Amino acid sequence: MQETPVTETNFIRLEAPPGGFRLEKGGVLPRIDVAYETVGTLSPAKDNVVFVCHALTGDAHVAGRRPWEKAPSGWWSDMVKDGGGIDTSRHFVVCANVLGGCMGTTGPSSIDPATGEPWGSRFPEITVSDIVDVHFALLRQLGFEHVHAIVGGSFGGMQALCFGIRHPEFADKIVAIASGASLTSQALAFDVVGRNAIEQDPDFCGGDYYGGPRPSAGLALARELAHITYLSGEMMKKKFGRRRRDAPTASGPIFEVESYLRHQGVKFIGRFDANSYLRICAAMDDFDLEKQAGGDLRKAFCDVRARFLTVALDGDWLFLPHQTDALARALLAAGKDVSAFCLDAPAGHDSFLVHTGELSRVIDAFLVREPSRPPTALDPDLVRDYEALERMIPEGARTLLDVACGDGTLLDFIAARRPGMDGTGIDMAVPRAVRTLRSAHNVLLADADKGLSTIPDDSFDCAILSESLQVMRRPDRVLGELLRVAPVAIVSFPNFGMWKIPAALLFGGRMPVTKRLPFRWYDTPNIHLCTVRDFIDLCREKDIEVEETLHLSTLALSRILNALGARNLGSSRVIVKIRRKAHPPERSVS
Secondary structure, eight states: OOOOOBOOOEEEEOOOOTTOEEOTTSOEESOOEEEEEEESOOOTTSOOEEEEEOOTTOOSOOSSBOTTOSSOOSTTTTTEETTSSEETTTOEEEEEOOTTOSSSSSOTTSEETTTTEEOGGGSOOOOHHHHHHHHHHHHHHTTOSOEEEEEEETHHHHHHHHHHHHSTTSEEEEEEESOOSBOOHHHHHHHHHHHHHHHTSTTOGGGOOTTSOOOHHHHHHHHHHHHHHHSOHHHHHHHTTTOBOSSOOSSSOSBHHHHHHHHHHHHHHTTOOHHHHHHHHHHHHHOBHHHHTTTOHHHHTTTOOSEEEEEEETTOSSSOHHHHHHHHHHHHHTTOOEEEEEEOOTTOTTHHHHOOHHHHHHHHHHHTOOOOOOOSSOOHHHHHHHHHHHHHSOTTOOEEEEETOTTSHHHHHHHHHOTTOEEEEEESOHHHHHHHHHTTOEEEEOOGGGOOTTSOTTOOSEEEEESOGGGOSOHHHHHHHHHHHOSEEEEEEEOTTSTHHHHIIIIIOSOOOOSSSOOOTTTOOOOOOOOHHHHHHHHHHTTEEEEEEEEEOOSHHHHHHHHTTOHHHHOSEEEEEEEEOOOOOOOOOO
16 A cells, blocks of 8 residues: 555636636636646556546545645545545546635635626526536546546535536446435425525625625534534434533533534634535535436436446435435436445445445446456356356347346356346345446346336346345245346246255255255245246246246256156256246227
8 A cells, every 4th residue: 555645736727718608507707717636647548537526515635635744634535545445546536626616616705807806796606517517628628538437426426427418428437426316305405594594694795795704603504404414313313312511501512412513513614615605505406407307317318328336325314315226217217337336324424425445345346347257166067057047048138137146157157158248237235246346247236025126117138037036035026027127037946846855854854955055944045945836837827928948957867857757856956038928919899
């Protein structure tokens, strides 16, 4: 590991078009200065650029330390570092202060060249699109025709999404963390009250307070209100509970949570401008990709060329996990490459800033994806099963879903034989999903037993459930979901009717333990033990067409039984290709 890099803020004046910079809502800025920082080493081909979009009150200082500091002070130093999720030994990271900000980029506190005074209330309204276009212009002026990735969390995630839509071929990858296509009404409500607190401060003076007292009380109150949304209820309880201060004064805080919020408010007014807070909040509140796309979120992403990674935090109640699900669903419906994770984050929204361990592994796997390689040390029996399964995939199929994909070994195997096929895996364990993600497959972190609701109908040409049917709580529902998201599915499972199993029970009196079923009765994940006949009966009951069945076994007696037609006794493993049954149209009665 390298020592913490020293970073300094750079300033650049954008090349203005004739007539100045025209903003989305009609305003015009004659010039725009941008503050930005970089960390890492730019590759000779300039193909390792990662642009990080900061959150609502962030700045360009994403990582590293100032020359006079000993420890990292960047707001995402745990993520952006040598060996981090955004690895500075691999990537050249750029982060810039947003338009309307107060950390070096042109905003309300900047000087209006026409008057020589701060813009104040005359600073025009801005949108997320304006912010993105300014950063796009910055990157182009710095000499970058293309970037490897754009990454953002919270409001930064909105910018990353918008970046992909407004400049669809500029980035290879888009990462949106703890974000959404718009704010919920509850999140909007917190913003509305925060803005009111600022605007009703007696020192606000309509936004023209420069040269006099600042609206510090209103800005501090807005910050306190916002901080309530950054922590989960469970974290607030754990961190503060109802504990009181040891020696409260008449004017001082009584409860520890009160002291915390007051501290955050006081700290904030020392570094942020009230007008900037109002302008950026208004841009975030106004952001609505679904409305922009005419009510169909899928259409917002139709032209985007990038691969997407969306990450939700399950303890977040500012951007709820279902908002991330909506993004992933829209991207899938638009036929885009998307991976989606929902991570355990009991601390709430701010977890993406302060608890970065698991998130770092996910982001690193996405940014540094390696082409899948054919496994070299698989069990020969497993190779034969995989070969048989791969042959069942319909010719011409381009998209494949592997449900309960594990570490992606099957997807790797198929990718080596069908290079043009796009594989997506589903698994409920983060380590396995991360391994699959790193192998250049798309991944959805989900529990198949709870349904595949994130996936729209007919999103894939073929779906696979390999050696996992017996561990599902509702196999019947899972089969229905497979054939909802794909017209054809391939299911493999161990046959519990094979002669060795009843023989072991009859002569040994114990549940068998075999190479393919290496579990004892009390620690097995297998909860629904079925035979070939059971499965065929289930398909008949669910009106599912069985198109092809392969009965597999390596034992001589089993092969003899299969040849004699006693396949329910002979097969140790079964692979079944199923399809939705086509029903003739109903005749009209005249």
